Amino acid sequence: MEKEIIYLDEITVRFAGDSGDGMQLAGKQFSDTSASSGVDVNTFPDFPSEIRAPEGTLYGVSAFQIKLGSSSVNTHGDEIDLLVAMNASSLKVNVNNLKVGGIIIANIEGFDSRNLKLAKYTSNPLEDGSLKKFNVIALDIEAIIKEELKGSGISPKIVKKSKNFFALGITYWLFNRPMEPTVKWLNAKFKKDADVLEANIRVLNAGWNYALKNEAFKKQYTLQPAKFEKGTYRNISGNHAVALGLVTASKKANIPLFLGTYPITPATDILQYISGYKKYGIRHLQAEDEIAGIASAIGASYGGNLAATTTSGPGLSLKIEAIGLAVMTELPLVIVDVMRAGPSTGLPTKPEQSDLFQAMYGRHGEAPLPVLAAASAADCFAMTIEAARLALKYMTPVILLTDGYIAQGTEPWRIPELSELPDLTPNFATDPEGFAPYIRDPETLARMWAVPGMQGMEHRIGGLEKQNITGAVSHDPENHQKMVEIRQEKIDRIARDIPNLEIMGNADAELLIIGWGSTYGAIKSAVDAKTKEGVKVAYVHLKHLNPFPSNLGDVISKYKTILVPEMNLGQLRTILHSKFLVPIIGMNKVQGIPFKTSEIKAKIDELLSEKEAVI
Amino acid sequence: MEKEIIYLDEITVRFAGDSGDGMQLAGKQFSDTSASSGVDVNTFPDFPSEIRAPEGTLYGVSAFQIKLGSSSVNTHGDEIDLLVAMNASSLKVNVNNLKVGGIIIANIEGFDSRNLKLAKYTSNPLEDGSLKKFNVIALDIEAIIKEELKGSGISPKIVKKSKNFFALGITYWLFNRPMEPTVKWLNAKFKKDADVLEANIRVLNAGWNYALKNEAFKKQYTLQPAKFEKGTYRNISGNHAVALGLVTASKKANIPLFLGTYPITPATDILQYISGYKKYGIRHLQAEDEIAGIASAIGASYGGNLAATTTSGPGLSLKIEAIGLAVMTELPLVIVDVMRAGPSTGLPTKPEQSDLFQAMYGRHGEAPLPVLAAASAADCFAMTIEAARLALKYMTPVILLTDGYIAQGTEPWRIPELSELPDLTPNFATDPEGFAPYIRDPETLARMWAVPGMQGMEHRIGGLEKQNITGAVSHDPENHQKMVEIRQEKIDRIARDIPNLEIMGNADAELLIIGWGSTYGAIKSAVDAKTKEGVKVAYVHLKHLNPFPSNLGDVISKYKTILVPEMNLGQLRTILHSKFLVPIIGMNKVQGIPFKTSEIKAKIDELLSEKEAVI
Amino acid sequence: MKTLLEEIISKPHIGTIEYEPKDFKPDVDVRWCAGCGGYSILSPVQRIMPELGIPKEKIAFISGIGCSGRFPYYMDVYGFHGIHGRAIAIASGLKIGRPDLSVWVATGDGDNMSIGGNHFIHGCRRNTDINVIMFNNEVYSLTKGQYSPTSHKGQITKSSPLGALDEPFNPAALALGAGATFVARGIDKDRNHLQYLFERAAAHNGFSFIEVYTNCNIFNDGAFDSFTKKDVREDMTVMLEHGKPLIFGKDRDKGIIIDGFKPKVVSLTDGKYTIDDLLVHDEKDSTLAFILGNMTYNPDVPRPLGIFQSLERSSYNDSVQAQIDHEVATKGEGNITELLVGKESWVVK
């Protein structure tokens, strides 16, 4: 059969089905295989908040979206080009996001009357013409694979469960992906379960062959490999990157890692990764609650460990008092907050950027600390290292903000050598001669790390105000003022030690966009697209939120119009207002879903047309 | 003996001695008696953080300061006019604050070699001429009262303990105060202890007579009664005023009061007062921790009680997560934070204003709520009523900030009639017809209070995002955006419902001072003094910090120079910056001690001279 | 004088209070996984509601976060889905502030014994009249499968891929040690027994704690099979019944005696022991309750189910009321003006 080959720059694929349909797995295989083929990928898993929602329901749909590109891909894609829909509900909840002309691969069996009813369809969309804007390929996967595996002796249950591999096989054919990585993965995963292994491999091949032979499949798609810096890569999620970042920081600093934490969505993965790293000598405590999580980390930090605690909003709220203790005792501590939609329990599985205020201001007393935010899944690694660097160098707790979007989404990450990473050597106090616990480095204002075990340096620290230098408890008014100012100054000085902002897009513009955290992908894509169009728009992205990079004020002063898109009601905008006293326009999406590139583009257009400054 | 009578406008008296010397008691009697004589008084007790510090030590000094005035007295006085010093240490720690020419009444016995050594004096200041700037009256109190009580059969221990009443008797003579109120008080207090009663009354009189007869006492002081609005008055501390405010609010609202709390300095008094109010039908729970304190209050609020929780910084940090729940469930709750010096344990007995950031911003997610601050001890009553009013009317948790200074200090308070107070009637849902838990009042945006017990309105609330109107759990993106915005708008609209700011001092000035909280006294005194001098300075004092009074922006826009004095590193300044984008000068004292009037005056002078705008 | 609150809540109920269990089913889908043990708690709870003999609107269910936290959505009474670990604290405030309500808590092993541990032990000690049902599935389910404080040592979960190192709590012993007056245990597979336990808990005036072994078929399937499965249950569990000897076994041929201080299994068929030698349960004996509680993880004896202890002690909410009543009776009802004016006031004219 004649097949056409289409060359693409980028494409968005979404696997959608019932929770039990294995869509997360199919999506992950597809993205890993694509990435190792050299294209850039960005993924986002999207699953229901119910553990096992009833089969076939709208709220039980589980999906996995992948955007592929032959140049840098920064989001998981606004609109879907290719939708795999295993049942009626998964079509229903996704079809509005499908591009006109997009492809739907639909599993007919999932459109029986029961499924249609659960999806609240009154007629079958595969038949009633309602999908005519799209290119629908409907097939009865179960029938095909039953046929394929006839006589294999494999149980019907296993056969049924392998449907996702059939869909995967079709997509592999569509993009001409190699089967080996998945076959290898299956071999490792099911080495003890020959039937499942065989079924999945055969079904995967059957999918490929079906597409190859079936008339409905007329086109194959090819994306040129993206240009990547030389190196070894893997796909990584933000949570995984944080876990690896913590281990790597401890190795680089050459001190043991201690994680004290309590599970909470969407941060739990970090604990789960770390809990498997025992052969790396990692210690952790799944504590009784968030307070014990951070308190144990403070204890471990006091003992000379690289200590960390990980959480999400409600947990951060519980840790507040203990964070103040870490500020007062000037102990290093990495606090990772994987933000989710609040307030209170909110929408626990959905991302938001609404903990910035709390990270900046949310403690009683004057308790400043560095606040960082990761821009993408892979950036979580670099920012974890940065958090550890600042914590150790400045003897301070550091809050690193990520969110549910980048924590669970993945993208390719170049694996660094330890030697590329910044120096993290801690400044342990080792000389009892002239030792005092609050003697400070004149440059950083950090005290030394004097850990139990060092002879001749026995001393007491704690939450009461300390006399400068000696660390004795002090109620002296002037000393308190001085210590409050020193603690502030110590954090402020970090601005000297962080890189200046680089302007992306077109520096010579009237409009400046300031982003932070996970909005990076959408903004960058929009700015790149606009720049390509010749529209002038400048963009800086903040990874350091407290203190800000030194040149932020300068940058801001150069632009007429400043836009801050963020997934909250304007928290960064408020902070920028308070520091720079210039008006800033907010773009505030608080819906538990990330910005789309198109939304940012539209906003740019709107602002520039208002200013009558369209190119 | 001829005695001169001096007419004064104001005077500051400080009783200082060892923790065991009964100075708090003497000071309180002196101020109560003075107040009921019609002068205005403002007091501040100042005691060591140790429970019982070793006798005679510098850190064991306990003092009570009173400022009296024949016109409005807003602080406890910058400098001391009359110091009662029961021992060497109490002289040492207070003498620097004594006015040149001020009077010292020194108890010779407290200046023996042991006491001098403990006070780290190398020679006796009563003898070495070092006090020649002052008017020193040294007398051996113990010897005199021993003589007085000789043959009374009263035990030497009781005699020794009555020294404070001798000092009190002297001050009563000095200011020509009536003895009856104190005698009455003694009768009530020691009705079961005849010896103590007799000793104290006789010693009190002996003090009076000693001063009358002794040459060293040449002058008596007279202050004209201050002009007070008609009414019944009492001296009250801020903590006591909060306790009474809570009870009064519940009576006015005609619903029961529930206090869920945990002891913490300097907020514990509120609990202690309330725990004695059982015959008023008040329920309270001294919970296992701050979290249970607020959680139980939320439960009680859910049940239709006027619920409150009281705490200080570390406790506020622990309540953060639950505050978010109250925001989400839109339940009324009064949260009183009696601020103390932080961060962490900080200086737990000292006041500070550094919890403003936390009150404004310290929650995960978008969780806005009203923030109020009381300006003085008596104002704590009015602001507690206001907190209850906003909580009940807008169905929201409200944070009321006070601090250790006004919580423990006292001033006269005019006792209001219930009828003078604003309407607090809660808007209970009583009609099941068309009921839904999140139907809102179109004006206030508040939902109704639907409490268990109402037939036909059974429903579920909680921390998950709610669908507007129905209150069903909702993950709908648009609904979330809407609810986040409604919750914000509801709080913002409160601005319509609070009084505009009145400008004090001289509105026609270039310099505007903006104050909040307990700085009121010092700023008001300074502004009044400057205004009297003919210096133009305008002053507004914020009691509503979120939202701000509607005219704040207008007011600010009228002044060239704006100064915000606050006991933190600039928290209100930062918030004003972010809202109004105009430069503001900070005056930031973070020493665990309140501003002095003189400091504010000096700052006014400095700013006006810089501007070359001195009158 | 009646407060406004008292006024509105004391309106008489209109219509019958002769309910059916179905009257407590609201019109929503139950969103637990098919096969979840939670269903086995929901149905007996709904069944006993009519027996409370009070109007629906006087019943409130409070929960924390976890799969169990969804419970209030499935009961058509008043419901409050709180935050993680705080259900007992919220419920305590509700009951103290509203003693007229029947207050229930639905919680999990993580919610109640991990983050909520402090409120739990203080709840036990304080004896506020609330009924706490703990869905013990020995795992954190809502967060998708980490070990909990009741997970067994060595349990493989997502956060203990190499085996949990913690010793588990014994919930009954902890509750007893904390001073709980009513401590019971049931299993999801025996709904009738659960119904009995819930009835008893409702009747108990004070803090009632019912631990229910609840299968999570997703993250810890079969955790209790070794003693709850039909074919082994009678041999592997023993029912505690007040005043009755501890007999168990399919043929009711085994019993428990106390040897020293150790409970021991004996046979009733080999002629050495008769029923009269057996330990007799006494719900009022707090020492015995400890001994029985301590049997929980003892592999040599069957798992005890039933009511470990049921002591009468005045409930905290009653004590609060009694103190108020006593004050009012002895000192007269407080007058707010007197309170405000106090003893040291003066008048300015």
Added chain:
Amino acid sequence: MKTLLEEIISKPHIGTIEYEPKDFKPDVDVRWCAGCGGYSILSPVQRIMPELGIPKEKIAFISGIGCSGRFPYYMDVYGFHGIHGRAIAIASGLKIGRPDLSVWVATGDGDNMSIGGNHFIHGCRRNTDINVIMFNNEVYSLTKGQYSPTSHKGQITKSSPLGALDEPFNPAALALGAGATFVARGIDKDRNHLQYLFERAAAHNGFSFIEVYTNCNIFNDGAFDSFTKKDVREDMTVMLEHGKPLIFGKDRDKGIIIDGFKPKVVSLTDGKYTIDDLLVHDEKDSTLAFILGNMTYNPDVPRPLGIFQSLERSSYNDSVQAQIDHEVATKGEGNITELLVGKESWVVK
């Protein structure tokens, strides 16, 4: 490969470790009130320090907030004055991260049983090797006199002017119920016995809990007089000694037997009972420990003092280490590059 931390902390100690108690007194004033029971804890602690046989710098004292919270300032070793209620959590992290240290906690009845209750019960369960000394003065002292979770019902304090309504915790029972391996009780008036308890706690590999009845002569003076005063002590308390019968009384003429499950006082002089009838203490019997713990507030029996229970169970920190060692032994020491590269990486050239 040694980490930098291991390197610096493994430097050999210079000089002797044959300390005197005074070597542990730092150069500061003790700021407890004159007569405070705290002094009676401080001195035996200082006395046993030399016996630990480890360098001073390997010892750390962690505290929360309360009068007891000042303890670390009075010990010339490493000290951490934490926040209210969190001492055990901080100490646990320290011990797990630094198993080479001897870690002690000084806490109060409020610090440990009120706000810190959750960390306390989890500490008991988890069995990390830390030694917890609880200054039980049955009141919140640092905040100047409110009732605490160990205050007795009816106690008049500043926050219970009309009498406390709460039932108190029985700390020993709570610790046992929570699974503590080492549970002991002493009184401030018997420093030698305290010294013995502290020695035993130090020797115990696991979580050791020592409750000390500590007089607060300011806010709760004489709280324990009824059984600790010299003239009544021998009649009103009973010492628990492993392997020995429970005899007490000035003339050692009374003893404890078990009647049913109830401990009962009997006379050894009226001919009915001899020493052989008495209950014999066994620190290893967890059921007996519950029975003894349950005697605490029983007015018919003397107050038990001593070690209720001392069980051997692997400590949590040892288990962590063992799991690491086992992983390294079976899988080889982890290589960070391998970890980063993982299994599904690709190379771009």
